[in-house]
Amino acid sequence: MSDRDMTMKGYLKPFKDYKPEHFLWDVSEDGRVATIRLNRPERKNPLTFDSYAELRDLFRDLAYASDIRAIVLTGAGGNFSSGGDVFEIIEPLTRMAMPGLLAFTRMTGDLVKAMRKCPQPIISAVDGICAGAGAILAMASDLRLATPEAKTAFLFTRVGLAGADMGACGILPRIIGQGRAAELLFTGRSMTAAEGQAWGFYNGLHAGTDLEQEAVKLARSLADGPWFAHGMTKTMLNQEWAMGIDEMIESEAQAQAICMATQDFRRAFEAFAAKRRPEFEGD
Numbered sequence: 001m002s003d004r005d006m007t008m009k010g011y012l013k014p015f016k017d018y019k020p021e022h023f024l025w026d027v028s029e030d031g032r033v034a035t036i037r038l039n040r041p042e043r044k045n046p047l048t049f050d051s052y053a054e055l056r057d058l059f060r061d062l063a064y065a066s067d068i069r070a071i072v073l074t075g076a077g078g079n080f081s082s083g084g085d086v087f088e089i090i091e092p093l094t095r096m097a098m099p100g101l102l103a104f105t106r107m108t109g110d111l112v113k114a115m116r117k118c119p120q121p122i123i124s125a126v127d128g129i130c131a132g133a134g135a136i137l138a139m140a141s142d143l144r145l146a147t148p149e150a151k152t153a154f155l156f157t158r159v160g161l162a163g164a165d166m167g168a169c170g171i172l173p174r175i176i177g178q179g180r181a182a183e184l185l186f187t188g189r190s191m192t193a194a195e196g197q198a199w200g201f202y203n204g205l206h207a208g209t210d211l212e213q214e215a216v217k218l219a220r221s222l223a224d225g226p227w228f229a230h231g232m233t234k235t236m237l238n239q240e241w242a243m244g245i246d247e248m249i250e251s252e253a254q255a256q257a258i259c260m261a262t263q264d265f266r267r268a269f270e271a272f273a274a275k276r277r278p279e280f281e282g283d
Contacts, residue, residue: 012066020058022051024076031067032223033216041077044129046085052108052133059114069223069282071118072215073141074125075134078208080150083132090159105165108133112166115140116238119231121222125215126150127208131190136166139175139201142234145215146193146202155188163188174241176201226268228282229259 016031024037036055038045047055062068075081084090093101115122115137124141130152138144138152146152154172156165163169163185173181176199184191196202206214222230232255240248259265264280271278 012064014067015062015065016067018058020054022048022054027068028216028220032069033072033219034068034070035072035074035212035216038075038081038134041075041079043085044079044082045075045077045134046082046088047133048085048088049104049107052111056107056111056114059111059118062118062120065120068120069227070219071120071122072125072212072219073122073137074212074215075127079128080124080126080130081132081134081137082129083134083155108136108166112136112140112171116234119234120227121219121230121234123215123219125211126152126202127211131155133166136168139168139171140166142237143218144196144202145204145206145211145218146196147208147211148193148205149208150193150196150202151190152193152196152201153188153190154184157186158188175199224280226259226264226280228262228264228280232259 014031015034016027018025018027024035024039026035026037027033036058038047038051040046062071093104096104121143122141123143123145124138126138126144126146127150128147130138130146130150132153132155135152135154154163154165154168156163156168168185169181172185175181176184180199183189191199191201193202193205197205204214236252236255239251243251263283264278267280268278
């Protein structure tokens with residue numbers, strides 16, 4: 001058996017030079033931290049059929065990245081995202097038959113699934129408008145930072161749709177609580193940044209001039225940490241939603257035993273004993 005087969009590293013690939021068509025992709029020099037930037041600032045960064053699909057495929061493929069360890073998701077021009085483009089998505093949907101509509105809603109849901117399943121922590125850096133599907137992207141991230149000016153709205157009801165979109169009725173209550181989620185999903189009103197922080201939606205608020213720097217700083221701290229173990233934490237946070245206490249404890253026993261079998265665990269101990277900072281390799 002070849003070394004490639006023994007380690008599986010040969011089946012991974014770098015994403016540092018990935019070239020998207022429908023958003024920007026910036027990667028740190030060492031390849032560990034990537035920034036996805038929605039980049040239609042003249043329209044407040046709306047999503048299109050193509051950008052949905054490309055984001056879905058990227059997050060799916062990042063499970064096989066040899067370099068990327070943490071991701072920052074943000075928008076250009078002082079806004080995060082205004083959601084689905086009114087003329088490029090909403091108007092065509094009004095003319096679609098049910099099979100096409102279901103294909104679309106499944107595709108958008110698959111983007112959330114891909115974000116939750118990719119092993120890298122995703123940090124949303126939210127400024128300005130964060131609405132509709134844009135709010136869903138922030139919700140589907142693992143951590144969220146915002147500016148005091150950020151306005152987050154799950155406004156599906158305002159266009160005659162249910163608040164049940166892309167997992168919102170399941171995920172949002174787990175972040176901010178059932179009553180608060182119900183209010184936002186029924187009314188479509190904007191959640192202020194202060195409310196978002198107080199309710200646990202936002203992990204911190206920063207001035208617009210500092211927001212992305214703080215998000216990258218947080219991503220860097222995760223990328224330089226025990227990133228294999230971070231991926232395990234993310235997996236457990238997702239899987240344990242549907243488990244009873246016995247299943248939770250057993251699953252975490254197995255997950256922690258897997259992490260204890262890694263060389264990173266040994267490196268951390270040796271570094272602690274030597275009073276130096278550990279270097280994590282993910283093996």
